[in-house]
Amino acid sequence: MQTxxxxxxxxxxxxxxxxxxxxxxxxIMLLDSMDSPSGKSRKSKAALRELEEKIDLLTDEINVTExxxxxxxxxxxxxxxxxxxxxxxxxx
Numbered sequence: 115m116q117t118x119x120x121x122x123x124x125x126x127x128x129x130x131x132x133x134x135x136x137x138x139x140x141x142i143m144l145l146d147s148m149d150s151p152s153g154k155s156r157k158s159k160a161a162l163r164e165l166e167e168k169i170d171l172l173t174d175e176i177n178v179t180e181x182x183x184x185x186x187x188x189x190x191x192x193x194x195x196x197x198x199x200x201x202x203x204x205x206x
Contacts, residue, residue: 119192123183130176137169 144165148158186192 116197118195118197119187120195121183121186121192123179123186126179127176127183130172130179134169134172134176137165137172141165141169 141162144158144162148162
């Protein structure tokens with residue numbers, strides 16, 4: 115049996131990390147479109163700056179949330195859940 119410690123931040127972190135991944139993919143796609151001859155416009159550069167600002171803000175928010183999660187674990191503000199193996203699925 116494995117015990118999982120869940121804080122109020124445990125549910126937020128995966129959503130933030132997924133959002134960051136999507137923004138990073140969008141950044142890659144925008145950079146790829148800027149490589150084309152017609153993609154080097156002021157609009158594209160402004161969009162890239164705006165996207166990078168959002169990535170920086172989201173990265174900061176993830177870091178803060180991870181610190182709050184760790185702090186909650188340290189002070190004991192969490193619930194424990196136990197994972198039990200299903201004996202019918204796993205005969206061992």
